[in-house]
Amino acid sequence: MASNGKNREIALRWMEEVWNQRREEVIDELMHADAVGHMEGGDVHGPAGFKAARAAFLEALPDLRIAVEDSVAEGDQVVLRWRVTGTHLGTGLGIPPSGRVIEARGMSWFRFRDGQMIEGWDSWDQSGLIQKLTPP
Numbered sequence: 001m002a003s004n005g006k007n008r009e010i011a012l013r014w015m016e017e018v019w020n021q022r023r024e025e026v027i028d029e030l031m032h033a034d035a036v037g038h039m040e041g042g043d044v045h046g047p048a049g050f051k052a053a054r055a056a057f058l059e060a061l062p063d064l065r066i067a068v069e070d071s072v073a074e075g076d077q078v079v080l081r082w083r084v085t086g087t088h089l090g091t092g093l094g095i096p097p098s099g100r101v102i103e104a105r106g107m108s109w110f111r112f113r114d115g116q117m118i119e120g121w122d123s124w125d126q127s128g129l130i131q132k133l134t135p136p
Contacts, residue, residue: 004073007112011078012068014110014117019066022058027051032116040126059092061102069105078110084124088133095133104129 010030017026027047037044037053044053058064064086072079083105088098106124110117 003076003112004078006115007076007078007110008071008073010112010115010117011071011073011080011108011110015066015068015080015082015108018054019064024051024054027054030117032113032118035117036119038119038121040122040124056092059090060088060095060097061086061092062089063087076112078112080108080110082106082108093130093133095130096135098133098135100133102129102132 013026014030017023018030027050031047031050033046035046035050037050039053041053044050064084067083067085068080069083070081083103085101085103088095088100088102090097104124106122109121109123111119
């Protein structure tokens with residue numbers, strides 16, 4: 001049971017510190033060097049791959065905020081249900097800035113090894129978001 005609580009704490013730190021507080025150095029602390037992230041746009045490998053993907057989102061949505069709405073932890077896995085909000089002010093997603101405020105809901109499923117994230121899956125409607133931001 002103790003690892004459930006610790007893993008949940010790490011997952012919550014990830015959302016708060018890596019995303020909301022923009023603390024890039026925390027990525028290296030919490031993510032295993034061999035980690036794989038299965039994201040809607042494709043897989044990212046290791047901290048460097050994740051940092052590049054994260055930078056694109058933050059460039060496009062510089063005020064991005066994630067609110068964790070619920071969590072479940074069991075064994076070496078944690079699932080977070082979240083809501084993201086932000087204003088589309090940059091070109092990081094390859095779309096000219098629209099100034100639109102976005103809101104989306106999704107889930108992240110993390111697997112841990114030795115106190116670090118070793119694998120993760122994100123599920124949300126990224127394609128729908130991009131369609132909403134793309135000019136007609």
